[in-house]
Amino acid sequence: MNIIFNSPISSNPSTKSGHDKNGNIFFVVRPRELTPFRAKMSDRFTKGVIDTLKAIFALGLLYLFSESRLSLESAAIFVAEIFIFGWLVSQAFRKMLRQTTTIKMTQEAISLRRWWGWQHFDRAIEHRFILIDHNLTREEAIRNDFEGREKQKEGKVIKAAVYYGQSAHVVLLYAGQRIDLLTVYDKARAADVVMRLQYCDRELDADGGKNSSHHEGAWTTDTPGGLKL
Numbered sequence: 645m646n647i648i649f650n651s652p653i654s655s656n657p658s659t660k661s662g663h664d665k666n667g668n669i670f671f672v673v674r675p676r677e678l679t680p681f682r683a684k685m686s687d688r689f690t691k692g693v694i695d696t697l698k699a700i701f702a703l704g705l706l707y708l709f710s711e712s713r714l715s716l717e718s719a720a721i722f723v724a725e726i727f728i729f730g731w732l733v734s735q736a737f738r739k740m741l742r743q744t745t746t747i748k749m750t751q752e753a754i755s756l757r758r759w760w761g762w763q764h765f766d767r768a769i770e771h772r773f774i775l776i777d778h779n780l781t782r783e784e785a786i787r788n789d790f791e792g793r794e795k796q797k798e799g800k801v802i803k804a805a806v807y808y809g810q811s812a813h814v815v816l817l818y819a820g821q822r823i824d825l826l827t828v829y830d831k832a833r834a835a836d837v838v839m840r841l842q843y844c845d846r847e848l849d850a851d852g853g854k855n856s857s858h859h860e861g862a863w864t865t866d867t868p869g870g871l872k873l
Contacts, residue, residue: 652843653843655836656675656836657673657677658674658675659671659673664750669848669851670748670749671748671844671847672747673747673748673749673841673844674744674745675744675826675833677742677743677829677830678738678742678830679811679827679829680808681807682741682743682829683741683811683829685741686737686738687805689737690738693730693733693734697727700726701726704722704726743826745757747825749767749841749848752766753767756823765816765823770820771816772817773816773838774838775812775831777811781811784806784807785809788804788806792804810830812827812831813825813826813827814826814834814837814838825841
């Protein structure tokens with residue numbers, strides 16, 4: 645019985661692998677994610693769509709009632725059509741707002757595609773991929789707390805939307821320098837991106853990157869067994 649295994653790079657984020665002319669493996673990781681600002685835009689658009697649909701729903705019911713066409717069946721169909729349409733529109737808009745980041749990883753380099761061109765980082769230099777909370781997390785928390793207290797004085801209770809607090813920067817630590825690769829709304833999705841980059845990095849090492857001539861210059865201490873550390 646042949647067992648078909650799932651590829652470790654088949655899930656989100658989008659990842660493709662290949663081999664260069666020398667037979668060395670490379671990866672192209674292309675996460676397509678919302679930033680917190682774009683997530684806020686999407687939610688505001690969705691709220692606008694919902695408010696518009698409520699108005700259309702009320703006018704539609706008045707029309708059906710005036711034309712003596714109002715029945716439980718016609719009302720149910722009308723509601724379903726309106727809100728399915730609204731859901732599709734809001735989801736399409738949210739998908740359109742997702743931003744794609746392209747990161748190529750080879751034996752020699754980690755390459756990030758910026759709007760002005762490619763930026764390259766030497767894989768032989770000490771590096772790792774980590775998550776860092778969004779820079780505006782604390783500012784947002786302070787603002788939401790202040791607004792909540794002000795509303796309480798008016799006898800109102802609100803639950804402030806949290807965007808930056810649910811977001812993280814995907815960062816390349818490059819010889820101690822912080823290189824922001826992308827910002828992701830939804831820390832779970834951000835963690836998926838980091839784990840994928842870490843996996844690709846390990847695979848490149850296992851494919852022989854540490855033994856290539858490019859990397860040998862980074863190892864200076866001889867150890868028993870012929871390994872260089």
